[in-house]
Amino acid sequence: MKGMLKGMGVTLKALTAPKVTTSYPDTPYMMPERYRGIQHFIPELCIVCNQCARICPTECITLTGKPNPDPEKKGKVIDTFDLNFEICILCDLCTEVCPTEAIVMTGNFELAAYSRDELYKDREWLTDNNTRVREDNNNIGAPQKGGAK
Amino acid sequence: MGAIRTEELLLNVGPQHPSTHGVFRIIVKLDGEIITEATPVMGYLHRGTEKLAENLNFTQIIPYTDRMDYVSAMTNNYVLCHAVEKMMGLEVPERAEFLRLIVMEMQRVASHLVWWGTYLLDIGAMSPFLFAFRDRETIVQLFNELSGARLTYNYMRVGGVKWDAPPGWLDKVRAFIPYMEKKIEEYDRLVSGNEIFLSRIQGIGRYDAETAIRYGLSGANLRCTGVQWDLRRNEPYSLYDRFEFDVPVGKNGDCYDRYLLRLEEIRQSLRILRQALEQMPEGGETMGKVPRAIRPPAGESYVAIESPRGEIGCHIVSKGKAEPYRLKFRRPSFVNLQILPKLLVGETMTNLITILGGIDIVVGEVDA
Amino acid sequence: MSEHQEDTKDVTSRETGEVEKKAEGEASEAADKADGKVIEADKADSEAPVDKVQSEAAQVGVKAEGEAPAPASEGAASEATAAEAEREAKRQAAAEARAARAAAKAAAEAGGAEGGAPAPAAPAERPARAPRAAAGAAADAAPAAPKEPSPLQPQLDAAAALVRELVDVDAIEEAYVNELGSHMPTLVIRPPYLRRTAELFHAHEALGCSYLRNVSGVDYETHMEVVYHLVNMASGQRYALKARADRSDPVLDSVTPVWETANWNEREIYDLLGIHFKGHPDLRRIMMPDDWIGHPLRKDYEPLDPEV
Numbered sequence: 077m078k079g080m081l082k083g084m085g086v087t088l089k090a091l092t093a094p095k096v097t098t099s100y101p102d103t104p105y106m107m108p109e110r111y112r113g114i115q116h117f118i119p120e121l122c123i124v125c126n127q128c129a130r131i132c133p134t135e136c137i138t139l140t141g142k143p144n145p146d147p148e149k150k151g152k153v154i155d156t157f158d159l160n161f162e163i164c165i166l167c168d169l170c171t172e173v174c175p176t177e178a179i180v181m182t183g184n185f186e187l188a189a190y191s192r193d194e195l196y197k198d199r200e201w202l203t204d205n206n207t208r209v210r211e212d213n214n215n216i217g218a219p220q221k222g223g224a225k
Numbered sequence: 226m227g228a229i230r231t232e233e234l235l236l237n238v239g240p241q242h243p244s245t246h247g248v249f250r251i252i253v254k255l256d257g258e259i260i261t262e263a264t265p266v267m268g269y270l271h272r273g274t275e276k277l278a279e280n281l282n283f284t285q286i287i288p289y290t291d292r293m294d295y296v297s298a299m300t301n302n303y304v305l306c307h308a309v310e311k312m313m314g315l316e317v318p319e320r321a322e323f324l325r326l327i328v329m330e331m332q333r334v335a336s337h338l339v340w341w342g343t344y345l346l347d348i349g350a351m352s353p354f355l356f357a358f359r360d361r362e363t364i365v366q367l368f369n370e371l372s373g374a375r376l377t378y379n380y381m382r383v384g385g386v387k388w389d390a391p392p393g394w395l396d397k398v399r400a401f402i403p404y405m406e407k408k409i410e411e412y413d414r415l416v417s418g419n420e421i422f423l424s425r426i427q428g429i430g431r432y433d434a435e436t437a438i439r440y441g442l443s444g445a446n447l448r449c450t451g452v453q454w455d456l457r458r459n460e461p462y463s464l465y466d467r468f469e470f471d472v473p474v475g476k477n478g479d480c481y482d483r484y485l486l487r488l489e490e491i492r493q494s495l496r497i498l499r500q501a502l503e504q505m506p507e508g509g510e511t512m513g514k515v516p517r518a519i520r521p522p523a524g525e526s527y528v529a530i531e532s533p534r535g536e537i538g539c540h541i542v543s544k545g546k547a548e549p550y551r552l553k554f555r556r557p558s559f560v561n562l563q564i565l566p567k568l569l570v571g572e573t574m575t576n577l578i579t580i581l582g583g584i585d586i587v588v589g590e591v592d593a
Numbered sequence: 594m595s596e597h598q599e600d601t602k603d604v605t606s607r608e609t610g611e612v613e614k615k616a617e618g619e620a621s622e623a624a625d626k627a628d629g630k631v632i633e634a635d636k637a638d639s640e641a642p643v644d645k646v647q648s649e650a651a652q653v654g655v656k657a658e659g660e661a662p663a664p665a666s667e668g669a670a671s672e673a674t675a676a677e678a679e680r681e682a683k684r685q686a687a688a689e690a691r692a693a694r695a696a697a698k699a700a701a702e703a704g705g706a707e708g709g710a711p712a713p714a715a716p717a718e719r720p721a722r723a724p725r726a727a728a729g730a731a732a733d734a735a736p737a738a739p740k741e742p743s744p745l746q747p748q749l750d751a752a753a754a755l756v757r758e759l760v761d762v763d764a765i766e767e768a769y770v771n772e773l774g775s776h777m778p779t780l781v782i783r784p785p786y787l788r789r790t791a792e793l794f795h796a797h798e799a800l801g802c803s804y805l806r807n808v809s810g811v812d813y814e815t816h817m818e819v820v821y822h823l824v825n826m827a828s829g830q831r832y833a834l835k836a837r838a839d840r841s842d843p844v845l846d847s848v849t850p851v852w853e854t855a856n857w858n859e860r861e862i863y864d865l866l867g868i869h870f871k872g873h874p875d876l877r878r879i880m881m882p883d884d885w886i887g888h889p890l891r892k893d894y895e896p897l898d899p900e901v
Binding site (some may be wrong): 083 | 370
């Protein structure tokens with residue numbers, strides 16, 4: 077009996093402890109700074125190097141580029157950028173290898189959709205998704221880890 | 226007794242069941258309430274990690290390792306990174322190694338808390354579950370601040386860690402340690418003396434040391450029989466040889482011993498954490514000098530570390546390419562689960578849940 | 594990309610000094626630079642050959658595609674970096690070392706130590722990549738420093754002697770210390786003697802491996818192999834036993850009667866690779882559904898239904 081009473085004492089003491097619950101979704105939940113939510117894409121910075129598509133473990137990124145419309149500049153600009161969010165595992169490797177930080181994670185995690193079609197994110201959606209963009213990406217730049225596939 | 230006709234009942238403790246800790250199925254032959262035979266069926270969560278790994282280079286495999294034993298993802302990350310680093314002879318800078326050790330020990334605490342909460346929930350106690358998850362929430366929140374995710378961290382890389390701790394993070398961990406130590410004492414008082422709990426747990430699922438070794442058990446399942454075998458002590462890796470900690474062993478080999486052992490392991494982990502935080506260097510690199518393409522030399526290697534569930538090992542066969550030729554994970558839950566059919570014979574149905582919970586499995590790891 | 598350029602610049606200036614440094618025995622830093630410098634100096638601009646060539650460079654020892662770098666480094670355009678003559682000499686030396694290594698590998702195939710990452714060999718005079726000269730290598734051109742035997746060689750020899758004596762004289766196909774795998778004494782056992790060797794390892798007091806840690810199956814395209822990792826808990830000694838099976842009809846003895854750990858491990862290997870274990874109490878599929886056709890982990894596995 078004594079053991080149960082001691083245990084009961086702990087439980088009763090917990091009644092007086094401060095509450096730890098939050099009233100989500102009434103109060104929005106802010107994820108910490110480094111949280112890996114869905115990506116945000118900045119087309120102006122993308123140089124179509126394809127590193128993100130190569131490093132993606134699930135191959136969910138497909139992109140195409142077109143030659144730069146400005147005849148002065150060399151290189152390509154991004155034409156389409158598709159992210160199959162159904163298989164994206166939010167691992168953050170694409171932001172790690174991007175040399176220009178064109179793709180970054182945001183803190184948006186409320187991503188439920190009513191239809192699977194909405195989960196195929198294209199360039200406009202990713203560009204428009206610019207709330208709670210992550211600042212500190214610890215971007216390693218050119219592929220230093222990972223390497224060739 | 227002659228008037229009642231009894232038959233053998235085949236009961237399916239089906240893949241969807243709140244107490245089987247995942248999608249795991251046991252086909253149980255019952256005679257009344259006594260189990261005569263139990264056959265585990267698994268494979269419902271088999272995702273083909275090992276086959277997928279043959280087409281991915283090592284950095285890409287790290288998120289997959291997270292998802293094997295999702296309750297203790299940091300140790301999974303570590304076993305892969307450690308195996309590759311040993312094969313390539315890479316050195317990890319000290320601060321990175323300290324960070325790895327700190328997160329691994331915190332992960333051990335978190336994993337044991339999950340185990341404790343869910344085990345007691347299976348047995349019938351509601352409040353320990355809430356307490357355990359409240360404290361685990363603190364740890365998971367810290368990991369969220371550190372790595373960006375709550376469960377699948379993808380934090381370690383071959384040669385170091387992804388990024389350094391954010392400012393103030395280490396102080397939060399330092400504040401967490403005494404808080405958790407106090408809480409463990411509370412939990413002990415809450416449950417370990419409870420007479421109902423004791424009568425349900427003592428003497429259940431007993432096996433001896435020889436059986437444990439023959440079945441290849443590891444972790445608390447092995448140490449509860451009195452065998453002193455902890456890979457942090459016997460085959461030290463990372464910086465464990467710098468810290469003082471005890472490896473608790475049990476005596477009887479029953480569920481109660483496993484329970485006490487795991488609580489004691491939380492205390493020892495907190496002790497290691499305290500020492501690690503003191504000894505940690507102030508600044509330093511978070512990544513060692515890693516070649517651009519991570520290609521272990523051709524050959525094979527087997528490396529094992531102590532995860533909260535037991536010995537997790539990584540057997541890499543490499544042909545010198547960026548992808549492994551064969552990557553096999555020795556998963557502790559898979560091997561520990563083999564003793565279940567043997568332990569269940571002659572037990573009652575209620576004890577099935579007790580024994581299964583005491584082995585501490587994570588089905589993501591059983592199936593890989 | 595900027596850091597990449599810096600790398601090249603630094604490396605070329607350090608070329609002469611570092612070239613002499615031994616690739617192995619140092620941390621990966623040295624390995625990376627020492628290995629990479631031969632190639633990095635050449636490539637400076639183009640990316641494509643870099644990856645391929647640097648893949649060789651990054652290895653600290655054995656490489657699978659030994660011949661590939663030869664044309665790459667030879668054919669790379671001579672850049673406007675200093676010390677061209679040195680590079681020529683290095684290339685020659687590297688080519689010679691490679692040839693010697695290939696010869697050594699062919700010669701010492703059966704008995705040579707596999708892997709050999711941070712092998713404690715004496716520093717080489719020639720700026721060649723780490724020569725993995727096995728004992729008695731025919732490497733005249735390459736540095737002729739013989740590799741020191743692994744510290745666990747006596748343990749391996751004792752175990753091998755015991756097996757030869759108590760099981761059968763030709764039970765062992767190969768015995769070596771896998772230095773890459775943290776110096777694990779490895780014995781390749783001929784399949785007919787597998788069960789008795791397992792019992793010997795389990796029961797004999799000098800070996801006393803009561804704990805079977807891991808059973809893995811590997812599908813090399815020419816044969817299949819099962820690796821057993823054992824440990825003696827009292828002394829901490831580790832062993833690895835291997836058994837090779839024919840690929841078209843793989844059959845091996847089960848060690849489940851010796852170590853019960855192997856039960857489900859062998860079921861998993863049977864399920865995913867198709868190796869049949871004789872004497873296994875309950876050999877059936879464990880991961881895949883019971884009516885699955887095919888063995889998924891094999892290299893030539895084509896799923897019947899590609900959507901799955």
